[in-house]
Amino acid sequence: MKWLCAFVVIIFFSVQVSSGQLETKIVELPEGSAGIGFDDIQYSSAMKKVLVPSGRTGMLNLVDPESLAVTSISGFSSAKVYKGGHGEGITSVAEAQGMLFVTDRSSLKLNVLDSDS
Numbered sequence: 001m002k003w004l005c006a007f008v009v010i011i012f013f014s015v016q017v018s019s020g021q022l023e024t025k026i027v028e029l030p031e032g033s034a035g036i037g038f039d040d041i042q043y044s045s046a047m048k049k050v051l052v053p054s055g056r057t058g059m060l061n062l063v064d065p066e067s068l069a070v071t072s073i074s075g076f077s078s079a080k081v082y083k084g085g086h087g088e089g090i091t092s093v094a095e096a097q098g099m100l101f102v103t104d105r106s107s108l109k110l111n112v113l114d115s116d117s
Helices: 002-017
Strands: 042-044 049-053 060-063 070-073 090-096 099-104 109-114
Touching (some): 042 090, 049 090, 049 099
Antiparallel strands (some): 042 049, 060 070, 090 099
16 A cells, blocks of 8 residues: 555656646756766755765855855866766765765765855
């Protein structure tokens, strides 16, 4: 019975999403046109920003969901050429207790930043 309920919820959600009520907007990320490669993005309720680790570019981009303005934090590993996939630069980020935890696949480091700076 649990699976049936989950299936019905998924179908309902799919119908709601594909009903044409959502407007799509594109946010251009700095230096992203050559390809980026990232694992995930997430919303930080504390920062009120969408956190976008932009792999190859060496930047963590913070997107304001209201204005779609992008603020970039640079200084991470970068690559001039995008090889496809998500194996270069920073690919994941999480925010917790006022800190940003950023994984860098190229340097094999976990970078920890104060989210207020």
